Amino acid sequence: MLPLERRKRIKKLILERKNLRISDLSKEFGVSEMTIHRDVKALEEEGVLTKTFGGISLVETDVNEQQKNHCTYCSRAINEKLAYRLILTNNNIEVTCCAHCGLLRQQQLGNQVIQAICSDFLRQTTISAPLAWYVTDTTLHMGCCHPQILTFEWREHAEKFVKGFGGKIYSYEDITEVLLKKMSGTFQCKNH
Numbered sequence: 001m002l003p004l005e006r007r008k009r010i011k012k013l014i015l016e017r018k019n020l021r022i023s024d025l026s027k028e029f030g031v032s033e034m035t036i037h038r039d040v041k042a043l044e045e046e047g048v049l050t051k052t053f054g055g056i057s058l059v060e061t062d063v064n065e066q067q068k069n070h071c072t073y074c075s076r077a078i079n080e081k082l083a084y085r086l087i088l089t090n091n092n093i094e095v096t097c098c099a100h101c102g103l104l105r106q107q108q109l110g111n112q113v114i115q116a117i118c119s120d121f122l123r124q125t126t127i128s129a130p131l132a133w134y135v136t137d138t139t140l141h142m143g144c145c146h147p148q149i150l151t152f153e154w155r156e157h158a159e160k161f162v163k164g165f166g167g168k169i170y171s172y173e174d175i176t177e178v179l180l181k182k183m184s185g186t187f188q189c190k191n192h
Helices: 003-017 022-029 033-046 061-069 099-112 155-165 172-184
Strands: 019-021 049-052 055-058 084-088 093-096 113-119 126-128 133-136 149-152 168-171
Touching: 003 019, 003 022, 003 033, 003 055, 019 022, 022 033, 033 049, 033 055, 084 099, 093 099, 099 113, 099 149, 099 172, 133 155, 133 172, 149 155, 155 168, 168 172
Parallel strands: none
Antiparallel strands: 019 055, 049 055, 084 093, 084 113, 113 126, 133 149, 133 168
């Protein structure tokens, strides 16, 4: 096996297992531990892994930073004004760049989501997603995912926003269905 192929396999293994012993890799690939050390050195320079006593470990800080600053659904940078957070049963928190991605990710995760929170677009207060009002089809474009969805704590504020910038207002119960229909092109306008 060529060194490049071996490094690719080592990289795949470290991503899967997170920690490996040099002696196990030596046996698995049928090469000396010194050869594995040379392969590992190249992967360490890439920032994929770090050497430990007798082994190697996956470097996860870059991945965690990426997840903190980027949407878990579409990988866009997080804008706190639009962010949508999902609290999961395993106590992890996923952050999406906007309600559009948050609602789609929430549908993907299903019962794994125990709570969803978002920010009121005008006041920047944290609100429970099931209690929020959702505005679509506005003329104000925030440069995020489409169809764009903005969140409001109070229906009255959403109505005033729509008066100035156009759009339609939906409840939490309706917005995911509306979003999915808009994305599939089967949406038919109803008066809300």
